[in-house]
Amino acid sequence: MALLLALATAAPACADGPGAGFKLADAPTxxxxxxxxxxxxxxxxxxxxxxxxxxxxxxxxHRHASLLNPGEGEDMAGYQAGFRFSPDSQWLIRMQKMGAGYQTLFLYRRHGDQFSQATKKPLSDMAWDYFFTTPDSKGMHRDxxxxxxxxxxxxxLVKGMDDNYAGMGQHWPDSRYVVISLNFDMQGEDDKTAPWIEDWHCVYxxxxxxxxxxxxxxxxxxKAITYPKPK
Incomplete structure (x- = not known):
């Protein structure tokens, strides 16, 4: 993981384009x-x-090709991804599926015609770090x-980045904030008392x-934090 992140935070990889064996996927552009x-x-x-x-x-x-995710293997890029540009086109967020029920977020910043990873850790990891500093996480734990x-x-990524979340009633500066939704459960530990989190929001x-x-x-x-009802 450390090696992958080190590669991702380096300068964007430039080349003529996708190499041998790679074909345009049946996925959104x-x-x-x-x-x-x-x-x-x-x-x-x-x-x-x-x-x-x-x-x-x-x-x-369709020139000046640059690779967004150099050095990633199938553990990181085994699935197609969703992407959102900020309204000013200077930021890019990647919504990357990691497996059944798992998804992570990456944040990229623009440099001319290229993007490079803007944070040392995935944006989602930073959001989880923040969640576990809040009172809402009391009694919960993770590694x-x-x-x-x-x-x-x-x-x-909560819908609304394209209009700076005006649809949520916000009046924020252009391309300043990102709203993130976090979801997980601890039911595997104790089905009787462990909570689950569904759509907990924070702002980056x-x-x-x-x-x-x-x-x-x-x-x-x-309302995003739910505990099992007593039997």
Missing amino acids: FESPDHKLRLEQYAKEQKDQGLLFKFWIFDAG PKDPYSLDHAFAA DLKTGSFSVPPDFAEHNA
Whole structure:
């Protein structure tokens, strides 16, 4: 994991484009709001290991190819991904499935016609770190070194990034904040008392690199934590 992150935070990999064996996948492509960049997903068949996905950024003329996820194997890129650009086209979020019920988030920052990973850890890992500092996590625990220590840990991007979450009643500066949803359960530990989290919201500030929970999210988050009913 450390090696993969070190490779991901290095400068974007530039080349002529996808190599031998990679074909344009039957998966969505994504265009930046300024219409200057296009993200395409390519897949390669691997013996007994399913598909390996690579994500490539091209300019409007389909030139100047740069690889978004160099060095990743099938454990990180064995599935196609979802992507969202910030309204100003300077940030990119990747929603990456990791397995049944598991999803992680990566944040990338633009440099000309390329994107490179903006944080040393996946954005979702940082969100989990933050959650476990909040009062809502009281009595819950995890192994921060093990991404699978939380059962069905699923981090998602809340809909609304394209309009700065105006649909949620927010009046935030353009391309400043990202709203993240966290989901997991601890039912595998104790089905009688262990809670599960469904759609707990927090906000990541792209300018300061910090997390918070706005006061108007409090009521929503209180409903996101559920404990089994006593029998």
